[in-house]
Amino acid sequence: MTTRIFGDIPGVVEGDEFQDRQHLHDVGIHPPLQAGISGTANEGADSIVLSGGYEDDSDLGDVIVYTGHGGRDPATERQVRHQTLTRGNMALARSQVLGLPVRVSRGHQHPSLLSPTSGYRYGGLYRVEDHWYETGRSGLGIYRFRLVKLTADLFGPATREDSESLGPAARKLVTVQRLVRDTAVARQVKEIHAFACQMCGERLTSPAGAYAEAAHIRPLGAPHHGPDILTNVLCLCPNHHVLFDLGAVSIQDDFSLIGMDGILRRHRRHLVDLVHIQYHRERYTCGQIVPFFQAESR
Structure with missing residues (x-):
């Protein structure tokens, strides 16, 4: 082979x-x-x-x-x-x-x-x-x-992808799978939710303070051209940010979650636009959650 x-x-x-x-x-x-x-x-x-x-x-x-x-x-x-x-x-x-x-x-x-x-x-x-x-x-x-x-x-x-070489692993620069943007909008969303994930409710704390990530529902940049506004941003923990970006979890029009139990946690100061929710669901889940890690052999 x-x-x-x-x-x-x-x-x-x-x-x-x-x-x-x-x-x-x-x-x-x-x-x-x-x-x-x-x-x-x-x-x-x-x-x-x-x-x-x-x-x-x-x-x-x-x-x-x-x-x-x-x-x-x-x-x-x-x-x-x-x-x-x-x-x-x-x-x-x-x-x-x-x-x-x-x-x-x-x-x-x-x-x-x-x-x-x-x-x-x-x-x-x-x-x-x-x-x-x-x-x-x-x-x-x-x-x-x-x-x-x-x-x-x-x-x-x-x-x-084999084990031909022995010894210490070589260090090399790698890339992250998404951009973690810290805009004024992102900071506002995190503060509104007190850095608690809108999907699981988890709030991560450290000696340097609480940590959460801002996830754009409709991605920024070409070809999606999502806006950097409150109604297009969620406050998520790192795990659910990754899963959301990969289409492993999403949101129904009634704000119930797809791919996990529960409902999206909302706040009266943070409205979420269903147009962006629908955009994400249609493109990243095709109407259903795709089993990402159920790999098909050739």
Whole structure:
């Protein structure tokens, strides 16, 4: 069995070009000869190829909004079915959870100024910052993945998922899975709730004071463009912030919780907009909680 490599491939640098998919396979950049996502639901994704096959893709260079696989008619290449969070899509979601780097290559048919005129070009390492479910241009459900470019040497040399090397583990810089923003709005929400989680009620204290996190219901920035206002922010403990961002818990219109028992704790000074709640529920849970850690083998 071939050992999966996460990170750059030794001897290959960003900007290197390759004649075809066979060449990408031979050097280890992207092992599959056809699939656009390399990886498994258990291990995570190590590589993707942008080939221009999905109309909903967006490539801004440092930020890529990538459409997951599945649901296309192989004869017409048109979307004919809803995508599911399985196989390659689950692999990318798993990489988000584990914080694994993903190699990105662009094919000549991909409509980007960074794409080569022929063959494929290696574009470097990215991290999966977010993923969600939405209706694509075809009118069918698709999974979207927001990938953000990693700075040089962030992950160091490529790493193998085995135990070949012994001795102390090498130290390396890693990234968090979400931004913990401390805006005036975030501070106000925390103070209103006395730093108690609106889902579980837990209040974390330390010698330096109480701690909680502000979770934007509709995420900030492209492509979600959520506003940084009180009605779009929740006060959550770190555990429920992560679970909320990953779609493992959400909220019904009556403020009962999905994925856990209870009801969202509210305060008369902090109104929560149902429009944002519905946006999160539709894109991050598809109307139901997705069993994130029930990985599907390939």
